[in-house]
Amino acid sequence: MTSLILPNYDGGTREYSLGDAPRWNRPAAPLTSRRAYAAAHVIPEVTADNTSGAPARLDWDATLAYRHELWSYGLGVADAMDTAQRGMGLDWDATQQLIKRTGVEAASVVSSGAAAIAGKTVRDLVACGAGTDQLDLETLPSGPGGLQAVLDAYREQIAVVTEAGPKVILMASRALAAVADGPDDYLHVYSTLLQEADRPVILHWLGTMFDPALAGYWGSDDVAAATDTFLSLIQAHADKVDGVKVSLLDAAHEVALRAALPAGVCLYTGDDFNYPELIDGDGAHHSDALLGIFAAIYPAASAALQSYDAGDPVRARAILDSTRDLGKHIFSAPTFYYKTGIAFLSWLNGRQPGFQMVGGLHSGRSVVHLARTFELADRAGLITNPALAAFRMSDFLRINGVGA
Template identity: 55%
Template sequence: MTLHLPDAHGTLRAYEPRTEPLAVTRESPGSAFTSRTVFSAAHVVADPYADTTPDSPAAVDWDATLAFRRHLWSHGLGVAEAMDTAQRGMGLDWAGAAELIRRSAAEAKATGGRIACGVGTDQLTTTATTTTTATATASTAPTLADVRSAYEEQLAVVEESGAQAILMASRALAATAKGPEDYLEVYGHLLRQAAEPVVLHWLGPMFDPALEGYWGSSDLDAATDTFLEVIAAHPDKVDGIKVSLLDAQREIDLRRRLPQGVRCYTGDDFNYPELIAGDDQGFSHALLGIFDPLGPLAAEAVRVLDTGNTEGFRALLDPTVELSRHLFRAPTRYYKTGVVFLAWLAGHQSHFTMVGGLQSARSLPHLARAYELADGLGLFPDPKRAEERMRNLLSLYGVNQ
């Protein structure tokens, strides 16, 4: 049945939903990939019945949240837990993230799934915000010692859970560091004490404006040199790097400069097919937020790549880029809204509610276009259910069909 979807100009246009999902097959549930290491950063499912406000601690539906992780593991994907996609610093505070890490790591152990978890310093921020870190006064601004201590606390939680650690970019360090030497000191300190090799995460300011000038400079060439200096000093403690700068050539240039054995995990949600496919000088592994809604399709594409069929891999994954670029368009940090919206339409959760009230962060035309693109790709296991939910949302906004 025809849906009438609003466009960016407020005009309704007719759309005919598909009737069948994309036929995605698997070799076997949970079977490991052989050519690439692939993580999906996973979203959290809010408790829709909790009496909360945007400033209160997150109320999480743990059953639905863990069920979604089992869904990703069932397709062979690793889970990158308590990352930006899980609304760290945008609705999920450190207390909630610590519980998420413990619960997900225990679930991974029980099911045999691979998991890596974010280590940050967000306990230093006392007030959650959906934009940037609250400005601290001189008397409350963290010191470098505070930043190290916060990182250490979170690293201990992740290591005790049995998960691999991902050292995330820190708003507090960005605000406190005077220059590259402070980054070298803090990261060197953490890497020396890490029990196992970690992933270093470079998140660009398009994802979080508070991270402008990370690694001690707004000049990306200078920042890259500092980043590589950290790695070169501790190559045995760095499993890999996750790069989220939305600049394909910069990522390619960076991965070619990595020490032997240090992986590059692309976090580029604009250019991931070409970066994962690689070239005659190397390739990127993946740690991507877009693989949350693309899970089964992404897994199938990587299995095709495992056979050496790069063209088949690109044929499956290239058509998804338009959807990804739509979800991650500026302001990029609100991509989580589209991710959760698609999870609701796909039937992974019973509602479109987010921690921090972030379901309001994207417009109806934006969501309508996300539905159209995802439906066109065949991402919804039950297209009829997705259509009905989209119809209900349109009705809620006063769009008559």
């Protein structure tokens, strides 16, 4: 049994012994009981600048290999999302390359006929965010000119995703939040885009705990009023909406919203605190998943979905519950730094050569926070190579002065 000394929040230390390597099985057939996308992060070149404001230079081999790993567990990939550091280091030039390359890789997986994704399409395997982050908010005009700039920016990004083959996710827009003057402006922009869409898209509602710049989205700081606007949009264009991803970390709101959605429109939970009960459902409805935490817990998430497929919801729920403490910790306040924990686990498990993130975001969490991430991941059976993880964790602690 491997053990090491971990730091405590009170300034002390403790000895921690790792568990045995887990045994998670990849699915032998496509997952069918729930739709699930893991929102994957990106892996930069370790020798790139990787500081705030520097152009993103990605390690394409490692970044795309991570997506193949997720697909091998039967999960779809949600790409070019906030997990991939949209608005926090991943610039539009790099994002375009990510969307195009992921589309090519997804097509290769589809054509391979792998058991876990047999019969799936590229759109089943990958959905990509289309937003407006190529705009400079400081020079964005107000009024109708600003709304037109937002529309044109969305159209540019939608075209890139559509041409690459993935499903389009209409991401929440900082630019729209900055120029919109009430609900009607949101309805104008989104209705126009949905009318123009050639295939159903996913609508993304991201809360301020993930991005403070999105305050007042859908035209109101009142969640009930914003929800009414959101629902009116969906009801008017239900044939163009595949589903909605809601990331408000409010389980009661999500349950009420999914019950109010038109038939055929999915609710992809984005609640990284309450996903076990939301995915499990209430007997009448369940949530599907488009989750950042799934990029950290994907072997367990896949096992849970396999259990739902096998008619064993009790085991499925137990597996999801076993990962809840890790999810709550990774997504603890300030929530917008959750990406750091996902990249840290990726590095511990040997999925990337160094603990680096574009924009310098690897410094977004404390040493003690990451040590707790390590411990909770181990307890959930998500340290896939304990010897490697212990070696890397020990090096990380020593370099950061723990036990020096």
